[in-house]
Amino acid sequence: MFVLVEMMDTVRIPPWQFEMKLNDSIAEELNKKLANKVVYNVGLCICLYDITKLEDSYIFPGDGASHTKVHFRYVVFHPFLDEILIGEIKGCSQDGVHVSLGFFDDIVIPPESLQQPAKFDEAEQVWVWEYETEEGAHDLYMDTGEEIRFRIVDESFVDTSPTGPSSTEASTSGATEEVQKKEAPYTLVGSISEPGLGLLSWWTNS
Amino acid sequence: MHNFLFSRKDANAALLSNFEVFQLLTDLKQQRKDSGKHKQSSGQQNLNTIMYETLKYISKTPCRFQSPEIVRDFLIAMKGHKLTKAEKLQLLNHRPMTAVEIQLMVEESEERLTEEQIESLLQTVSSVLPGNPAEELQKQATTAAEEDDDPE
Numbered sequence: 001m002f003v004l005v006e007m008m009d010t011v012r013i014p015p016w017q018f019e020m021k022l023n024d025s026i027a028e029e030l031n032k033k034l035a036n037k038v039v040y041n042v043g044l045c046i047c048l049y050d051i052t053k054l055e056d057s058y059i060f061p062g063d064g065a066s067h068t069k070v071h072f073r074y075v076v077f078h079p080f081l082d083e084i085l086i087g088e089i090k091g092c093s094q095d096g097v098h099v100s101l102g103f104f105d106d107i108v109i110p111p112e113s114l115q116q117p118a119k120f121d122e123a124e125q126v127w128v129w130e131y132e133t134e135e136g137a138h139d140l141y142m143d144t145g146e147e148i149r150f151r152i153v154d155e156s157f158v159d160t161s162p163t164g165p166s167s168t169e170a171s172t173s174g175a176t177e178e179v180q181k182k183e184a185p186y187t188l189v190g191s192i193s194e195p196g197l198g199l200l201s202w203w204t205n206s
Numbered sequence: 207m208h209n210f211l212f213s214r215k216d217a218n219a220a221l222l223s224n225f226e227v228f229q230l231l232t233d234l235k236q237q238r239k240d241s242g243k244h245k246q247s248s249g250q251q252n253l254n255t256i257m258y259e260t261l262k263y264i265s266k267t268p269c270r271f272q273s274p275e276i277v278r279d280f281l282i283a284m285k286g287h288k289l290t291k292a293e294k295l296q297l298l299n300h301r302p303m304t305a306v307e308i309q310l311m312v313e314e315s316e317e318r319l320t321e322e323q324i325e326s327l328l329q330t331v332s333s334v335l336p337g338n339p340a341e342e343l344q345k346q347a348t349t350a351a352e353e354d355d356d357p358e
């Protein structure tokens with residue numbers, strides 16, 4: 001689920017950090033900029049792996065800070081398509097089952113990818129697998145807090161960078177703007193519609 | 207630092223095992239504890255959060271019992287099985303104990319693996335990769351007790 005991504009950036013070191021070793025101050029700036037942030041079309045950045053190349057540092061007129069072009073590798077969370085992961089059920093809604101890994105929360109298993117037949121229990125707000133045996137249907141609840149094994153079937157990146165004021169849309173899009181602001185920059189779509197997938201408790205023979 | 211990088215052809219990305227990330231974060235955590243300064247500065251909060259949460263997650267997976275030697279032995283043991291890098295990575299990260307799990311992680315397993323091969327894979331996985339020591343001890347104790355109960 002983790003990958004090493006080669007990146008390049010120009011890092012600005014303010015003068016009061018000149019006493020630090022360059023590698024240390026650069027590492028700190030890179031982590032400050034990227035850790036726990038989603039980079040569009042790359043994934044969720046975890047931490048710096050190493051610095052592969054440092055080019056010369058320059059000081060520009062009017063700015064006392066140094067600017068250094070850095071080539072580095074960063075550890076990024078980006079599961080591959082079809083990868084199997086284990087997470088915890090955060091809750092259920094009409095959209096499906098929401099799963100979290102703790103450090104990453106935006107995983108959803110849509111209703112059509114649940115073990116079938118499935119129904120949504122409105123009262124308890126929980127999805128239920130109506131598992132059929134010879135004795136009849138056995139309701140298996142997908143409760144919050146349960147560990148769940150799922151397969152990654154899709155991902156989507158949304159560019160959440162600010163777009164600036166839009167005067168023409170201001171009157172009608174008050175509501176849509178709200179929804180847009182809450183969209184996660186990186187979402188994963190999972191599936192549990194195969195043998196072995198779903199709650200771990202469904203498949204252990206103990 | 208040991209590199210067990212599974213390289214991927216697309217993008218500038220190489221796959222990392224959970225163990226490698228676990229090692230990296232554990233070392234980084236120790237380094238930051240030793241240096242003592244800067245941890246509470248506003249800029250470092252994101253790093254603190256992501257390190258804490260990621261370590262918390264991967265510490266619950268089989269990688270916490272692994273070492274560079276174990277990972278190396280595992281890759282050597284996997285050589286005969288003709289699996290792709292992504293498949294070997296999943297076996298390493300999950301330490302599957304059942305045929306059903308193997309079938310989930312190996313693409314088109316019905317066509318590529320016979321029942322005996324799946325058994326052999328399970329054997330290799332459970333013997334090379336350590337599981338939870340407490341569970342292992344308990345399992346050994348139960349099998350010993352069961353053997354004692356069997357009438358001759």
